[in-house]
Amino acid sequence: MSSELSTTHSRDPVIRVTNAGKTYRMYRQPADRLWQYLWPGRKPWFQDFVALEGVNLELRRGEVLGIVGVNGAGKSTLLQLVTGTIRPSHGEIETHGRVAAILELGSGFNPEFSGRENIYLNAATLGLSRAEIESRIDSIIEFAGIGLHIDQPVKTYSSGMVVRLAFSIATSVDADILIIDEALSVGDGAFRRRSFDRIMQIKQSGTTILFCSHVVFHVEAFCDRALWLHRGKVQKLGGVSEVLRPYEEFIDAYENDVNALPFGQNSAAGLADDSSPAMAAPPLGDARILSVRVWLDGQLGDELHGHSQASCLEVEVAFASDPKIPAPTAALVFSSENGKILGSSISHTQGLVFERAASGEGIARITVNRIPLNKGRYRVGVYLFCENGLHGYAMADPVAHIQLSHPGVEQGVLLLPGTWANGTDTAKTAA
Numbered sequence: 139m140s141s142e143l144s145t146t147h148s149r150d151p152v153i154r155v156t157n158a159g160k161t162y163r164m165y166r167q168p169a170d171r172l173w174q175y176l177w178p179g180r181k182p183w184f185q186d187f188v189a190l191e192g193v194n195l196e197l198r199r200g201e202v203l204g205i206v207g208v209n210g211a212g213k214s215t216l217l218q219l220v221t222g223t224i225r226p227s228h229g230e231i232e233t234h235g236r237v238a239a240i241l242e243l244g245s246g247f248n249p250e251f252s253g254r255e256n257i258y259l260n261a262a263t264l265g266l267s268r269a270e271i272e273s274r275i276d277s278i279i280e281f282a283g284i285g286l287h288i289d290q291p292v293k294t295y296s297s298g299m300v301v302r303l304a305f306s307i308a309t310s311v312d313a314d315i316l317i318i319d320e321a322l323s324v325g326d327g328a329f330r331r332r333s334f335d336r337i338m339q340i341k342q343s344g345t346t347i348l349f350c351s352h353v354v355f356h357v358e359a360f361c362d363r364a365l366w367l368h369r370g371k372v373q374k375l376g377g378v379s380e381v382l383r384p385y386e387e388f389i390d391a392y393e394n395d396v397n398a399l400p401f402g403q404n405s406a407a408g409l410a411d412d413s414s415p416a417m418a419a420p421p422l423g424d425a426r427i428l429s430v431r432v433w434l435d436g437q438l439g440d441e442l443h444g445h446s447q448a449s450c451l452e453v454e455v456a457f458a459s460d461p462k463i464p465a466p467t468a469a470l471v472f473s474s475e476n477g478k479i480l481g482s483s484i485s486h487t488q489g490l491v492f493e494r495a496a497s498g499e500g501i502a503r504i505t506v507n508r509i510p511l512n513k514g515r516y517r518v519g520v521y522l523f524c525e526n527g528l529h530g531y532a533m534a535d536p537v538a539h540i541q542l543s544h545p546g547v548e549q550g551v552l553l554l555p556g557t558w559a560n561g562t563d564t565a566k567t568a569a
């Protein structure tokens with residue numbers, strides 16, 4: 139694996155993966171490993187398992203690639219190959235420059251050493267001099283938010299503390315390539331927000347990023363290109379929407395709609411479920427939903443009845459937020475009963491900034507006139523996001539169900555706002 143950025147022209151690939159793959163040996167029982175070692179000439183005592191096969195990929199400086207795929211698709215394997223923590227069984231992986239990684243599996247820390255000692259070890263392994271480490275160690279410790287625990291052995295840390303420390307180091311070493319495996323859902327709301335902001339800064343500074351997430355929404359917001367892996371093979375590689383649209387369709391079918399959650403998010407994605415009643419003031423750097431009220435044709439409730447293309451829905455979301463961070467944005471989501479998103483409206487897209495009291499509390503309101511859904515029962519949910527509409531703070535979904543009726547025999551979930559006319563009434567037929 140090459141590692142000199144200085145010799146690399148900026149238009150040359152910073153990461154080049156050529157026909158790379160990883161095959162694991164699967165032993166039926168631990169003793170078979172020993173038999174294989176002692177008796178290699180006989181029939182193999184293992185079965186090959188192909189975790190990754192024939193991956194070709196090139197990334198230039200500053201490119202951000204999102205990697206998606208269902209569990210076991212090979213995402214972490216690819217990230218570990220690029221990081222260099224495992225070697226390919228075939229093909230080549232070439233990287234240029236300093237590679238820092240925040241991997242889901244294994245932080246690379248020595249559990250017997252303190253957090254502080256591990257910072258020195260990790261940063262030195264990544265090529266920082268002692269003076270460079272000393273100039274940044276305070277900010278690394280502060281960002282990780284581990285406090286006095288920093289001088290305790292890492293084996294005493296919670297898993298969240300370990301990942302926070304790994305995140306803080308990896309994002310403080312001026313890496314040329316940053317590899318992020320599902321790390322944006324780590325920690326509490328305030329840490330998640332700060333890590334989001336930091337990754338955005340790193341992206342803007344021109345670092346090449348490989349970003350793996352189950353949160354399709356994050357990939358859409360962050361990445362220039364996307365790679366969809368399935369059963370160890372590249373299913374699609376290309377522009378973000380070119381890859382994510384068919385991936386989402388696949389996921390819908392794959393999960394048979396049962397687990398599909400709004401914005402591709404789930405609790406692991408870091409959205410706090412605020413469907414419970416009003417909560418205390420939010421922690422620093424965070425925002426919370428305090429209460430949600432839903433009206434249909436002026437009637438308040440959580441089981442509401444109305445008419446397709448006629449009823450008016452109003453939703454009011456009271457929120458609390460840290461007044462030191464920008465005001466949150468809000469989203470309203472209509473879903474089917476099995477959780478498939480049918481439509482959404484996002485305040486960020488409309489450029490509205492919600493007014494807040496000095497305490498950080500505010501109220502977001504939305505009105506949907508003449509609901510364009512066909513007859514049926516639907517879920518109404520609300521979400522709070524950061525000011526960029528990227529990082530999710532909180533969700534309450536469903537907050538209400540609406541049952542719509544319609545006399546027509548139209549099919550599908552949407553009632554198209556079309557108007558039929560006589561062909562002879564329009565000038566077009568004459569042309």
Ligand SMILES: Nc1ncnc2c1ncn2[C@@H]1O[C@H](COP(=O)(O)OP(=O)(O)OP(=O)(O)O)[C@@H](O)[C@H]1O
Nearest residue numbers: 162163187189207208209210211212213214215216
């Ligand atoms: N050391 C190993 N030995 C045997 N099989 C392995 C090993 N590591 C990974 N695998 C297998 O390789 C496949 C790909 O795993 P990988 O962790 O890359 O998937 P993933 O897409 O990251 O999944 P997830 O979303 O669940 O993290 C899986 O079937 C996994 O069980």
